[in-house]
Amino acid sequence: DAGITQSPRYKITETGRQVTLMCHQTWSHSYMFWYRQDLGHGLRLIYYSAAADITDKGEVSDGYVVSRSKTENFPLTLESATRSQTSVYFCASSEQGGLYEQYFGPGTRLTVT
Amino acid sequence: GENVEQHPSTLSVQEGDSAVIKCTYSDSASNYFPWYKQELGKRPQLIIDIRSNVGEKKDQRIAVTLNKTAKHFSLHITETQPEDSAVYFCAARGISGAGSYQLTFGKGTKLSVIP
Numbered sequence: 001d002a003g004i005t006q007s008p009r010y011k012i013t014e015t016g017r018q019v020t021l022m023c024h025q026t027w028s029h030s031y032m033f034w035y036r037q038d039l040g041h042g043l044r045l046i047y048y049s050a051a052a053d054i055t056d057k058g059e060v061s062d063g064y065v066v067s068r069s070k071t072e073n074f075p076l077t078l079e080s081a082t083r084s085q086t087s088v089y090f091c092a093s094s095e096q097g098g099l100y101e102q103y104f105g106p107g108t109r110l111t112v113t
Numbered sequence: 114g115e116n117v118e119q120h121p122s123t124l125s126v127q128e129g130d131s132a133v134i135k136c137t138y139s140d141s142a143s144n145y146f147p148w149y150k151q152e153l154g155k156r157p158q159l160i161i162d163i164r165s166n167v168g169e170k171k172d173q174r175i176a177v178t179l180n181k182t183a184k185h186f187s188l189h190i191t192e193t194q195p196e197d198s199a200v201y202f203c204a205a206r207g208i209s210g211a212g213s214y215q216l217t218f219g220k221g222t223k224l225s226v227i228p
Contacts, residue, residue, distance in 0.1 A: 035218075042119075042202055042218045042221050043202060043204075044218070045216070058215065059114070059217075101147070101162070102147075102216065104158070
């Protein structure tokens, strides 16, 4: 599991600030995903990427931006953080988009004050 | 898009008893159904999965069954142990509105195994 890492692990920011969460994987997996986890909602997909320079929106993409210039990195940016974006964010990767295991990173706990 | 319902939200069992968690899905085209276990403060990890061409799959004390006609699948844990205590998530691979395949997760079941 050391193959997928996230940074920072904890972050406190203020409303309106821009925040970038980093995700890095060493397996050369083609697919990468960002989820948020909130009590009572499970895991909800924010964005995913099928390969470098290919990204697509998930269920809850409003207020978030992603990029994927390199296969191993998939940063998530909150352009103007809001309190409703307080959550635990998980990055994941898989060899294929659907029929293979998704490996999750350790998560980033973000608090927006 | 896909919608996954998971029940119950909490489940308490005595050590050694069986636990069953049930999920239903809405998209009849969904073809992959993984189950993830998440211990407190940790990341979700895959424990078992099943594909739509299989009705049942077992791995030691864990089994998953799939009923495509009824669009539901279940996780069965036998001879539960305290280390089985965790939150369990089901998921279904369906087709998003944009035409791409995505995993949709249930809201989770908190399983407590009482020694």
